[in-house]
Amino acid sequence: MKFRNAMPVDIDRIVELGGMMHRESRFRDRNFNHEKVAALVLRMMRQTENCLVIVATTDDGFIIGGLMGMVVEDWFGDDRVVQDLALFIDPEQRGYMAATHLIAAFSEWAQSMGCVETEMGVNTGINPERTGRMFEAVGFRRVGLLYSRAIPCA
Numbered sequence: 001m002k003f004r005n006a007m008p009v010d011i012d013r014i015v016e017l018g019g020m021m022h023r024e025s026r027f028r029d030r031n032f033n034h035e036k037v038a039a040l041v042l043r044m045m046r047q048t049e050n051c052l053v054i055v056a057t058t059d060d061g062f063i064i065g066g067l068m069g070m071v072v073e074d075w076f077g078d079d080r081v082v083q084d085l086a087l088f089i090d091p092e093q094r095g096y097m098a099a100t101h102l103i104a105a106f107s108e109w110a111q112s113m114g115c116v117e118t119e120m121g122v123n124t125g126i127n128p129e130r131t132g133r134m135f136e137a138v139g140f141r142r143v144g145l146l147y148s149r150a151i152p153c154a
Contacts, residue, residue, distance in 0.1 A: 001056055001057070001058065001059070001064075001096065001097070001098060001101070002056070002057045002058075002059065002061075003054060003055070003056050003057070003101055003102065003105055004054065004055060004057070005045075005052070005053065005054055005055075006041070006045055006053040006054060006055045006066065007045070008042060008045065010055055010063055011038050011041050011042060012038075013063040014037075014041050014053070014055070014063065014066055015034050015037045015038050015041065017063070017065065017066060017088050017090060018032075018037050018086065018088070019032055019034070019037075020088070020090065020091070021086065021088040021124065021126070024091070024124070024126050025124035025125055025126055026123075026124060026125035026148075027124065041053060041068070044068055044070070044085075047070075050070055050071040050072075050113075051068070051069070051070045051071075052067075052068070052069055052070070052082075052106065052109050053066065053067075053068045054066060054067050054102060054105055054106065054109075056089070056093075056098040056101065056102055064089060064090045064093040064098060065087075065088055065089035065090060065093060065098045065099065065102065066086070066087075066088060066102070067084060067086070067087045067102040067103070067105075067106050068084070068085040068086045068087075069082050069083055069084040069085055069106055070082065070083060070085065071110075071113050071115060079115075079116045079117075080113065080114055080115045080116065081110075081115050081116060081117040081118070081119055082106065082107075082109070082110035082113065082115050082117075082118050082119065083119045083120075083121075084106065084119070084120045084121065087099060087102065087103070087120065099134060100134065100137075100138050103118075103120070103135075103138055104138070106118060106120075118140075120135060120140060121146065122135075122146075123146050123148075
């Protein structure tokens, strides 16, 4: 397994993985806009001063997962933190340590960007307990909960 920064040629596969995540997640009943996702990924690839898109590949270069995140400032001060936007591993490739290596690379990047903390969440509903245990195993601590309520259609 190898890890590298994503390139524009990877966008179709990243969007495909995003679609897999969407279908598996609590968001499955919401619209998935391939063009919007592709544009976001490309925009994040180009904003290297505050965004990162990294991929995990097989030894022959096939992308099996990825992580996207960005640097933000605290709303209450000037400290910089990194937050993940998406972490996803192809379901057939889970359990091979790809996620932990992506997280390590993300955290190293965060440090190089002068950030004081790496923040990652589980809001897809995909294996939240298992994912939380993995985060804790690599040094994260649980600091909160996420709640959601549908808005009734008028």
